Amino acid sequence: MDNQLSLFYGLSVLTAALAFAFAAYLYLWVKKQKTVNATIQEVAALIKQGANTFMRREYKVLAKFAIVAAVIIFVLLPSPIWQGGILDNVSMAVAYLAGTVLSAIAGKIGIMVATLSNARSAEAAQKGIKPAFLVGFRGGAVMGLLVVGCSLLGVAAVLMVTGNASILLGFSFGASSLALFAKAGGGIFTKTADISADLTGKVELGIPEDDPRNPAVIADNVGDNVGDVAGMGADLFDSNVAAMASALVIAQSLSGGAYSNISMVFCYAILGLLASIIGIATARIGKHGNPTRALNSSTYVTTGVFLVLTAIATAVFEGFSWRIWGASAVGLLVGVIIGITTDYFTDDTKPIVRKVAHASGTGPAFTILSGISYGFISALPAMIGIAVSALVAYKICDPMGEGYAIFGISMAAVGMLSIVGMIISNDAYGPIVDNARGLAEMGGLGEETIRTADELDSAGNTVKAVTKGFSIGAAGLTVISLLGAFMSEANDALAAAGKALITGFDIMSPNVFFGILIGAAIPAVFSAMLILGVDKNAQRMVAEIHRQFNTIAGLREGKPGVKPDYDKCIDIATGGALKELIPAGLMSIIFTVVVGLIGGPLAIGGFLLGNIVSGLLIALFMSNSGGLWDNSKKYIESGEEGGKGSSAHKAAVIGDTVGDPFKDTAGPSINTQITVVSLVASLLSSLFVAFSLFG
């Protein structure tokens, strides 16, 4: 290790500590805000308790899974324990567990702060948009800071201790395992509750959203937190770690100047975190300001600060290359462009959402057909963006020598994810103010306050589309570099076995092609299984709600003192989410193993590619269709196309219900599915080298 690298290890730890300190400050600031309304306090306590119940049960299942996985990793990886090198196996298993634990801690604290902020934001909304915005935003920022701080700290610690970047794949796989449970499980939970609450409350009984008589209402609010705060946080923790891990694996394999490349990865991650801290600290809104603009401008501040700081660092530090800076800048800029185009398809001030709202006037079939069509079209600019950034990053860095081109692509992913602290803050803001809106309604804070809360909520929805585009784009670039990481792992195994090395994955090779076709079908099947899981789970919950309305006397009429059994609904959502998620996760892993055992490493290369390409397409399609249906419904509810209660509105509600599991369950879980499969493939590369039918 050289001095420069030691410096950046030290700075990584310091910056992470700074992020934790700032998070602690924001936490105490939020905690200091007052709540006085007894109903709000009571409901907020129920939401908090519900979220904790889900997290506890999720973590319990996950712990079992993680222990089994850690044992398998210990026995088999990086190479079977009977071949010696036991220390590496211990490191790998410990790194894996550290990945799950760090992500779990970030999720746990994030949920704690989010469920603290919602009530405070609701009551602050009585004083105006400014204080309510700040509570929501700062509450969300705690999650953002924790996620990025933990990922930087974890990656730096693993590499400092082991000195072996391959061990980072274990850490990254830990993060992915947790993300799979948090994102897909949380996604099933939240949509089960949301759909069941809507179907029984709004549709059957005609009672308003967030009516406390509805047994699913607390589960619905819990769902926002576990799906969007914990789930999205774990997802981006996973992407961020995977991007850094793959960049570091490649950096370590580069001949000559490897240390400065490793330093550069850490330096950029540190500066990204600093830029996010600056962006969060300077987020401001006027007294009657526009919250969407406030959120977006903090994102742009962060982006600008990052580009300037990294340029300075590149000029100052020895061995840092402008080409690599260029690659990461391209990644970040393309991320911003993807965000803006996503916004075009999902923002209700733009034409697409209005066209779908208009089509709803002709009936629900047209809501669905136009939403699906525009969702498909919306994938094109993002796919082009990812394609162009990969091509440009490659071409910029290729002249630096062998291996640098792929390193450039991985640094484009690191660049795109550099502002992830800001992204998560914006994202976690959404469910906090969504909850705040519900609490304001349940606490009877009056129309003015609800309107303020509504405005904050709507900003959360719009910004969410942008952050989703970002995270999908980053996942796309990351997995390209994971493909590079897989090839380097497979070649290590091939070299050890004395076999010919892989020089690439030619699509004319039947094994590669075989892998591609099957890999492409997996994200489709995975998302279908999650959607069907929501469907089944919602049917169970609807039955339970019917049971409560039929057996609890006075509940339907809202007799004072009569309360539904909220816990039972939370229980169903929790149990069902974990039950439905596991087959989908296993299916992806089993297909990876089977394809590898049939076609060997070449088939796996193809499998990963097919998986990435169709995964990106389906994730973009589902996230954007879902977002545009949601906003079309809101647009009609604002009085357009006949307004609430019109036939267009009814059609739009159907579109929104279809879009719910698209955008909050399946779409964003595909990211995690892709990462999990890529890491399983890399980790098992020696198995596929040792045995395959046609390999």
Next chain:
Amino acid sequence: MDNQLSLFYGLSVLTAALAFAFAAYLYLWVKKQKTVNATIQEVAALIKQGANTFMRREYKVLAKFAIVAAVIIFVLLPSPIWQGGILDNVSMAVAYLAGTVLSAIAGKIGIMVATLSNARSAEAAQKGIKPAFLVGFRGGAVMGLLVVGCSLLGVAAVLMVTGNASILLGFSFGASSLALFAKAGGGIFTKTADISADLTGKVELGIPEDDPRNPAVIADNVGDNVGDVAGMGADLFDSNVAAMASALVIAQSLSGGAYSNISMVFCYAILGLLASIIGIATARIGKHGNPTRALNSSTYVTTGVFLVLTAIATAVFEGFSWRIWGASAVGLLVGVIIGITTDYFTDDTKPIVRKVAHASGTGPAFTILSGISYGFISALPAMIGIAVSALVAYKICDPMGEGYAIFGISMAAVGMLSIVGMIISNDAYGPIVDNARGLAEMGGLGEETIRTADELDSAGNTVKAVTKGFSIGAAGLTVISLLGAFMSEANDALAAAGKALITGFDIMSPNVFFGILIGAAIPAVFSAMLILGVDKNAQRMVAEIHRQFNTIAGLREGKPGVKPDYDKCIDIATGGALKELIPAGLMSIIFTVVVGLIGGPLAIGGFLLGNIVSGLLIALFMSNSGGLWDNSKKYIESGEEGGKGSSAHKAAVIGDTVGDPFKDTAGPSINTQITVVSLVASLLSSLFVAFSLFG
């Protein structure tokens, strides 16, 4: 040319002549059947006239397009005219025109027979299921025989005259151009009319399907013919020609024994046509027989006969290889398996359709969500089937020497398409008996007859799913061999330019990856554009129907002698179809050219792969979702889940409306889009070699 090849050229012409003679016999047989009902005669004449109007206008637009394309081809292909070799350019342009003309003739005659058979089948249904089935089936068989006869004759003639297999790509491109117009244009036409008729008739006015008061009713019946008879025929003509052309291009490039390989392609095509003739001639149904079983058993007879005949030929002829026979047998068997699994997802006696019907009870959102989910899942077995057949065909033929592996894959495609005559017969049977059902209703032939017609119609729907799976699978295999054809064309151009040859398309190459990502988005955008086209067009037609009901006195009440203006609706459907189709086709072609000019031949290789993979996925998803929604609706209408008029039925109708453009417009047009893009890429390979930004 050797003696063996001369023999097969001769036999090709003879077999095509036999197919034409048999088609003529069937035509005369159908024509001999009587119609006596005046209403039926009148409506049938209107349908015939409407179909002819559409075909005439379509062919007119196509003729302009084809002439422009032929001039471009003449100037630029296979190499620019100023580089000499003018004879090849003339051949290519003429072959292109021959491809469009032969396909157009087959479509024209097919429509003529189909619109002759519908009325006769309707009246035959009074006498029972047996005579009505025979009229429908034999009417459809004329189309099947013509398509296969024309494609065999055309391919043999082009190769006999020019001796240059590359010229076949021009012929194939002609067939594709026509297929794009016929399939996508016909698909937009048929669904515009179908949806508009349902929305205004069934939903708004509550009048039955096929009620003569509805101005769209004739357009709806015309749509069945132009979409399913002419469109599907042109699509399979295209696939069949493309499969033969790519097999022949590869066969000609094989070193040693090339003639016997070329002979083998023709021999197998000839035997496939003979097997189809035998299957058609032996199709039988008992007096109270099951038409689905009759259709399926003819397919199995054809399959068996083909396998036996090709085995005999392989044993008898010199230079024919058992390995190649194995590859084509694998292709055919996998096709049958894909058909059977498709049937599992779309047949209402199987669990999936029933689950979707049951989910409809909870509301339309669940109809849509479950249909989309099962549609995605249904793609998996077919993708696995194609992947396995490609892998197995490759591995079987690889030991024969360089280039044989890809030849094996192309022969698997030829094998899968060998029974295409039978497939088209089954497919064209569908719209004939669908029309017959409508005519029986309009002609007042009584309940018994309508029930018979219904049974025939339902068999058509079930069998259609099987044939669609077949045609998508075949397209998948064909384009793999087109990828091989593209590489060989690009290498010819590279060799001529003195540049390094392409040895494959490595997904780690940034150009290839760039192409893959963009290529994967194209089928999504293409199908979205077609669906939005149907949407827009249907809105125009609905407005016209409203205008007629509001301005034609007595129409709504059904006053005797008052007739709607059917022609106006046919006009709208026709004009809109052509207007909406062209941007989608151009978009695909422009992206191919732009990607090639940016990334060169490597990017195009990736582009084709991305296009194939996501195209297969989306086509399978859309065709199967659409089929299962249609059959779920029919299942509920048969009295299950509350039957007609229940809330489940209303939800299922919405699902069916969404599924209509999925299964009859977008899904099956993707095949053609893929083929067109592949051929454009092959034809322009020298352009991309000469100039590209990053190539």
